[in-house]
Amino acid sequence: MKPEYKLLITxxxxxxxxxSYYRYVLGEFVPTLRNMGVHMTSAWHTAYGKYPARLLEFTIESHDVWRRARASSHWRRLEDRLQTYTTAYQRKLVLYRDTFQF
Structure with missing residues (x-):
């Protein structure tokens, strides 16, 4: 099934x-989101320019899946903890396109 949305986190x-960041993201953040129906598809590193160093892309099957994930007690805890390892944190939900999105 083609995903309906893409979650972009920079x-x-x-x-x-x-x-600590790598241990958390690989050991808890990504696996927990996957169990919630939010699947990581790519991770990008910016080597040059004034852009965030990381861009994580996740696909989401439907708005219902996203709504349930966001409403869960896990989401806030996961996002809050990720922000203890990062700065300039942003996320946005966009309609899925089978191409690079920023």
């Missing part, structure tokens, strides 16, 4: 937090 990793 941020910079705080200096000195890289190891």
């Amino acid at each position: 941020y910079d990793i705080l200096p000195g937090k890289q190891d």
Whole structure:
């Protein structure tokens, strides 16, 4: 089934937090979101320019899946903890296109 939405999360990793950040994102953040129906499809690193260092892309099957994920007690906890490792955090939900989106 083709996803209906794409969740885009951008941020910079705080200096000195890289190891903790990677352990959290790979060990808890991404797996928990996957269990909620929010599937990571790509992670981008910005090597040059004044853009956030990271862009994570997640696909979501429907608005109902997104609404349930956002309403869960897990979402706020996951997002709050991710922000302890990052700065310039932003997220947006966009209609899915099978191409790079920013």
